[in-house]
Amino acid sequence: MTTSLSIYLSIHVLIGVIGIAASYMTLMWLFKRELPVRSLKVSSFIAFVAYVTAWITGGFYYVVYYGSNVKPGIKEGPTPWVHLVIMEVKEHIFLFLPILAFVVLLVIWLKGGKLQENKRLRNALALVALITLIIAVSMALGGLVISGAAR
């Protein structure tokens, strides 16, 4: 693997973790008695930017390196399901992340002032943030399994 590809993979992993942390903080802050709207704006923005960056860097790594170097090894190894199931799931479900994060970002930036009194809106937003978080954590764990299988 070239140095630039290693950097792309590192950015993909670390920025993904930062996205998870930002989604987690968004969710935590949505349950505070006094909503910290400014912090929510920052965390939702970080989450969105992180997922888009992880998407681009991960996609680049997949197209340039994974598809021709890692994938054949996994498919011919003892755990081909890791690519056939986990990577396929990761490839498709990951696409939800930037969109869901953008929905959270939009609601907080446009309706942030109304979240304190509008409990229904806040709960609905928290549900979207929770789904985003669960998907993001699953993607990270999937990445670990895929790397573990790439022996």
Added chain:
Amino acid sequence: MDIHSFLIVAHLIGVALGVGGATFGGILYLKAMKDGKIDPMEGEWLSVIFMVLRIGLAIAVITGFGFFLEYRFTGQEERLMDPRLWAKLTVILVLVANALLIQMRRIPMWLGESLSLTSWYGALVLGIIRGVDYSYFAFLFFYLIGVVIVIGILSLVKRLYLGKR
């Protein structure tokens, strides 16, 4: 200092902040509840401790993924399938979900603080122990036993210190 040493030092700092934060958070909470309510000053101390705890968690998780990258780039990918690592990840997920449930007030405090303490110490032990060859489910079984023991110890301490039944 090479990257591996840096990751170890940073990871240990994160775990130390987390374990220390969980321990002192528990002690301060117990002391604060002695008079039946949390004063503003005590509340401020607790929020500082919980902030330190979250910083510790963030450092531990980010450096944990740093190890993942190190294993990937140095041909040690088999370490990513270690049951000990997956047990540790599960414990961290319990920790994170527990913090969320406490914030949502959807979990009783006796269970929340027991899960928090056991998970932090469990992650510490799982990070330190070497040469054990248990399965993922065996590790989780020990963790569950740990949770039950900590629930018992904390309820005993509360009964003795706060005089609660």
